[in-house]
Amino acid sequence: xxxxxxxxxxxxxxxxxxxxxxxxxxxxxxxxxxxVIGTLLAFxxxxxxxxxxxxxxxxxxxxxxxxxxxxxSELNSTMPSSAVSIIExxxxxxxxxxxxxxxxxxxxxxxxxVRRSGxxxxxxxxxxxxxxxxxxxxxxxxxxxxMFEPGTNELIAGAGxxxxxxxxxxxxxxxxxxxxxxVVGVFEVPGTxxxxxxxxxxxxxxxxxxxxxxxxxxxxxxxxxNAIEELQAYVESDPRLQVEVKTExxxxxxxxxxxxxxxxxxxxxxxxxGLGALAGALNTMYAAVExxxxxxxxxxxxxxxxxxAFFGAMTESLLLALGGGIVGVAAAFLLxxxxxxxxxxxxxxxxxxxxxxxxxxxxxxxLLALVLGFIGGIFPALKAARTPVLRIGxx
Amino acid sequence: xxxxxxxxxxxAKSYRRGQExxxxxxxxxxxxPHGDFVAIMGPxxxxxxxxxxxxxxLDRPSGGAITFDGKQIENLSESKLSSWRAANVGFIFQFYNxxxxxxxxxxxxxxxxxxxxxxxxxxxxxxxxxEIVGLSERKxxxxxxxxxxxxxxxxxxxxxxxxPKLLLADEPTGDLDRTTATEILEMxxxxxxDLGKTIVMVTHDPAAAKYAKRELHLDKGEFEERxx
Ligand SMILES: Nc1ncnc2c1ncn2[C@@H]1O[C@H](COP(=O)(O)OP(=O)(O)OP(=O)(O)O)[C@@H](O)[C@H]1O
Ligand SMILES: [Mg+2]
Numbered sequence: 001x002x003x004x005x006x007x008x009x010x011x012x013x014x015x016x017x018x019x020x021x022x023x024x025x026x027x028x029x030x031x032x033x034x035x036v037i038g039t040l041l042a043f044x045x046x047x048x049x050x051x052x053x054x055x056x057x058x059x060x061x062x063x064x065x066x067x068x069x070x071x072x073s074e075l076n077s078t079m080p081s082s083a084v085s086i087i088e089x090x091x092x093x094x095x096x097x098x099x100x101x102x103x104x105x106x107x108x109x110x111x112x113x114v115r116r117s118g119x120x121x122x123x124x125x126x127x128x129x130x131x132x133x134x135x136x137x138x139x140x141x142x143x144x145x146x147m148f149e150p151g152t153n154e155l156i157a158g159a160g161x162x163x164x165x166x167x168x169x170x171x172x173x174x175x176x177x178x179x180x181x182x183v184v185g186v187f188e189v190p191g192t193x194x195x196x197x198x199x200x201x202x203x204x205x206x207x208x209x210x211x212x213x214x215x216x217x218x219x220x221x222x223x224x225x226n227a228i229e230e231l232q233a234y235v236e237s238d239p240r241l242q243v244e245v246k247t248e249x250x251x252x253x254x255x256x257x258x259x260x261x262x263x264x265x266x267x268x269x270x271x272x273x274g275l276g277a278l279a280g281a282l283n284t285m286y287a288a289v290e291x292x293x294x295x296x297x298x299x300x301x302x303x304x305x306x307x308x309a310f311f312g313a314m315t316e317s318l319l320l321a322l323g324g325g326i327v328g329v330a331a332a333f334l335l336x337x338x339x340x341x342x343x344x345x346x347x348x349x350x351x352x353x354x355x356x357x358x359x360x361x362x363x364x365x366x367l368l369a370l371v372l373g374f375i376g377g378i379f380p381a382l383k384a385a386r387t388p389v390l391r392i393g394x395x
Numbered sequence: 396x397x398x399x400x401x402x403x404x405x406x407a408k409s410y411r412r413g414q415e416x417x418x419x420x421x422x423x424x425x426x427x428p429h430g431d432f433v434a435i436m437g438p439x440x441x442x443x444x445x446x447x448x449x450x451x452x453l454d455r456p457s458g459g460a461i462t463f464d465g466k467q468i469e470n471l472s473e474s475k476l477s478s479w480r481a482a483n484v485g486f487i488f489q490f491y492n493x494x495x496x497x498x499x500x501x502x503x504x505x506x507x508x509x510x511x512x513x514x515x516x517x518x519x520x521x522x523x524x525x526e527i528v529g530l531s532e533r534k535x536x537x538x539x540x541x542x543x544x545x546x547x548x549x550x551x552x553x554x555x556x557x558x559p560k561l562l563l564a565d566e567p568t569g570d571l572d573r574t575t576a577t578e579i580l581e582m583x584x585x586x587x588x589d590l591g592k593t594i595v596m597v598t599h600d601p602a603a604a605k606y607a608k609r610e611l612h613l614d615k616g617e618f619e620e621r622x623x
Contacts, residue, residue, distance in 0.1 A: 006508040010501075017496035298492040301453060302553075303481025303509050305474070389477075391453050392488065392565045393444035 007304050011312035014295065015288075019316065022288055026320055029284045032277040033324025033372055034331060036270055037365040041332035043266020044364060045355040046341070050262070053353035057192035058252035062136055063092070063228055065218040065235070068242040072254055074108040074216050075125070081105070081213040083241055090234040092227030093220045102221035104132040107202055109209050111176045113165040124161055125197040126176070128205025136219050137189045145170045145185030150201045153208075156185035160195040160352030163340055168198070179208050193252070196352040219248065274372050277324075281376030285317050289384045297390035306385035313381035314374075321373020325366040332365070333357050399462075400560060400593050401427040401450060406459035408445055419445055420616040422459070429560070432587040432594045434607035441613045443597040444565055450595060451484045451563045452476045464560065481509040485554025485592075487564035491546040493538040499525065499549045500534040506557040524552035527590075528582060544575035551582060555592065562586065564596040568603055580606040 019026055065087055070077030088101040095101050107128035112121055127133075134140045134147075148154035157168040167174045172183045181200065189195055206212065222228055232245045289296075296309045336355040403425040409418040419442040427433055435443050448454035449461060452468055461469045463483065471479060485506075493502045500521050507517045525531045528548040538546050547567060554562055564583070568576035584606050586592045596607060604610045612619040 003509055003511065010505060010508050013501075014494055014496050021496075294492065295494050298488075298494075299505070300477070301451075301480070301486055302506050303477050304505075305477065389453055390492070391444075391448050392451065392486065392563065393448070 004305070004307060007308040008311045011296075011299070011304075011308040012315045015292070015312040015316045016319070018292065019319075022284075022291065025284045025287060029277075029281050029320045029376075030324040030327060032280045033321055033369050034328035036273045036277045036372070037325050037328025037369050038332045038335075039273055040266055040270030040368060041329060041357060041361055041365050042336055042355075043263060043269065044361040045332065045336050045357045047260075047263035047266065048358060048361055049341075049353045049356040050351065052356055053191060053351060054193055054252050054255055057194065058248035058250075059136075059138065060247050060249050061222050062248040063220045063222050063231055063245055064248045064251050065220065065243050065245050066216070066251075068244055070244075072246075072251065074106075075110060077108075077216045078211075078214050079216075079218070079243055081215065083243060084215060084218050086238060086241060087218055087231075087235060087243070088220070090231055092223050092230035092234070094223045094227075102132055102135075104130060104136050104219040105202060105215040106130075106133060106217050106219065107205050107209070107211055107214070108216040109205065109211075111198070113161070114167065116164060116166050119166075122165075124165065126155070126205065127197050127199050128202035129199050130202050132221075133199065133219075134187075136221065137192070137194055139192070140187060140189050140194075142185050142187050145183075148184055148200055151204065152201065153179060153181045153204060154184045155181050155198050155200040156187050157183050157198045158195040158352075159186055159188045160340070161198055162186055164196075164352050177208075193351050222247070270368065274368065278372055278376050281317065281320070281372060282379065284320070285313060285377055285380035286383070288316055289313050289380045289387075292384070293387055294390070296384055296387040300387060300389040301391075306387070309387055310381045310385035313384040314377045317377025317380070318370060318373045321369045321376065322366070324372075325369025328369065329357070329362045329365045333362075398428045399426045400429045400431070400464060401425075401595075402460075402462040403450075404460045404462070406449065406456045406461060408442065408449065408454075409457050418616075423616060423618070425611070425618060427593060427595065430587070430591050430593055432584070432606075432608040433596070434604035434610045435595065435597045435613055436599065436601070436604055436610060437613035439599075442616070443613055446613065447563050447565055447595065447597055450561070451486060452480045478509075481506060481557065483559050483561055485557070485559045485562045487547070487550055487554050487562060487567045489566040489569045491538070491543075491550045493546055493549055493553075495538050498535050498537055499530060499541065499552075502538070502549055503534075503552045503556050505553060510557065520556055521552075524556040525549075527555070527586075528552045542575070543571050544578060547571065547575075547579055548582065551579070551586075555586060555590070560593055562592050562594045564594065566598055567596060568598070568600065576600075576603065 066074065066077040067079040084105050088103045093101045093103065109126050110123040111126045113124045114121055143159065148156055162168045168183055170183055170186055174181050174183065228245065228247055235241045235243050235245055337357045339355050340352065341355065403423055406420060406423045408420050409416050437443050445454065449456050456469050460467055468479060503521045503524050504517055507520060522531060525534050528551050530545060530548050530552065533541060533545060541549065568579050571579060580603055583594055587594050598604055609620060
């Protein structure tokens with residue numbers, strides 16, 4: 001047994017030391033695997049970043065009421081102001097010192113904007129809000145300028161919107177349809193989708209976007225642990241209300257789910273590219289085994305078995321793959337980690353988020369690389385193991 | 396014939412090529428005593444290399460028996476034959492067949508990796524083998540940093556490091572100039588005389604054959620002996 005390990009050791013050392021003699025082929029394998037892993041990580045980083053932002057949004061202590069049939073999206077939801085008056089009198093809603101329920105009726109519309117990079121048009125969200133809205137977003141701060149003045153065409157823009165889109169800088173005038181708005185402040189709610197929105201006064205948005213006396217959603221500060229169930233029971237029992245109630249956290253968690261498709265898509269792309277890289281890796285490995293045939297056959301003549309040859313080839317393949325994986329992860333980290341992008345959210349407006357490569361994404365990348373290395377190595381390694389014993393005169 | 400290291404009895408070898416069968420020997424008989432140094436000569440295609448492969452357990456006869464040190468080898472399993480080679484035969488190839496990425500010392504050590512020897516003992520034996528071939532100063536050199544003659548000497552050190560009874564060489568000087576060839580042949584002679592190694596060497600060169608104790612001519616499946 002000790003002898004087998006020594007034989008394996010000797011062949012592995014020989015293989016590793018012979019790598020420089022196949023420099024270009026080895027480098028090609030490393031680069032092609034790095035490309036596959038880099039691509040995979042781009043998707044995983046995007047999915048991870050989006051998930052962090054969307055799932056990081058929303059609180060357990062806030063209930064969100066949407067119109068029935070909105071399929072959970074604020075953009076599709078509408079309910080009359082009369083419903084708001086009924087709901088805010090319901091149970092489970094916290095009240096302030098004066099006994100007034102703490103709620104925030106909000107209207108949510110999509111408006112056109114132009115990306116800073118590339119100039120493409122995209123929809124962002126304009127949210128019409130009243131006084132309680134800011135207090136219901138933990139972490140909300142005005143970083144530049146001031147809050148909009150109620151009753152005016154003023155808006156405040158989220159920091160993500162300012163970064164990614166043109167025309168939202170402090171003091172800028174911006175047109176949505178026939179109306180001109182003034183950006184009077186920039187706000188932040190770090191790590192949440194609210195950062196990707198612009199906010200203005202609710203009645204002004206209702207009027208200028210012809211919403212009449214309707215809102216998209218009502219947010220309510222919940223009074224205690226069972227408040228959400230009480231509120232749900234209350235709205236269900238009232239036939240005048242065509243609404244559904246969830247906690248804000250649940251609401252955003254279901255939106256984040258819609259991006260799982262992107263991650264699956266990323267894996268599909270990476271595995272497809274991986275098949276290409278695999279063809280290259282197989283080629284390289286067959287050539288490497290071929291190049292060592294005489295050495296392996298000589299070892300067989302001396303009395304070595306086939307097993308060390310197998311391990312030698314396998315080690316080479318796994319090393320190249322590991323190299324490709326590490327390069328791919330490192331490149332992805334340097335190129336995309338933390339870059340700020342916006343993409344469609346489930347509700348068809350832009351969500352601004354950061355690419356995020358964490359340990360889970362890096363491990364996925366390295367594992368895929370090793371799987372490619374294993375598959376690319378196994379057949380050449382079996383071939384190496386079957387190298388026939390060298391015959392004298394057949395050198 | 397208790398003194399025989401190798402006994403070839405009625406050995407036949409034929410190759411099948413499609414429908415035809417090419418018979419190289421039909422009934423070959425030969426006895427090689429312990430401590431012999433045989434040079435095998437003969438026309439091209441007469442089967443010299445084929446015979447050497449069978450003696451070394453790299454190929455099997457189609458018929459007959461090969462006995463080594465009283466033990467029949469032609470019917471051993473692949474893996475038994477592999478261990479038998481490791482323990483009993485050292486090969487010296489025309490083109491050296493060294494591992495290009497390993498140093499001279501690591502090349503010489505290879506057969507010892509198949510034994511139970513610890514690393515200290517292995518190093519000692521490698522050192523001794525390299526001293527015998529006069530290359531201890533070059534032990535850390537890679538093959539491409541050595542001349543052809545030096546590479547062949549490393550190959551000889553590798554062949555003898557595990558202390559096999561039999562050394563087999565096919566045209567060991569075929570790729571070397573006259574002076575270097577002489578050095579190699581003198582070395583083989585020394586291994587035969589001083590260390591008692593039994594050597595079977597195939598060569599085309601009558602001058603090389605003179606270094607052996609006896610010359611055998613293989614032609615048309617038969618041996619003809621000429622004592623030198
Ligand atoms: N694997 C093989 N398959 C078929 N025929 C073979 C094989 N190996 C050798 N032969 C044939 O066997 C015969 C003897 O070959 P061998 O190599 O033993 O000759 P040799 O005496 O060593 O010749 P040379 O002096 O040219 O080296 C040749 O006719 C050769 O073509
Ligand atoms: Mg020959």
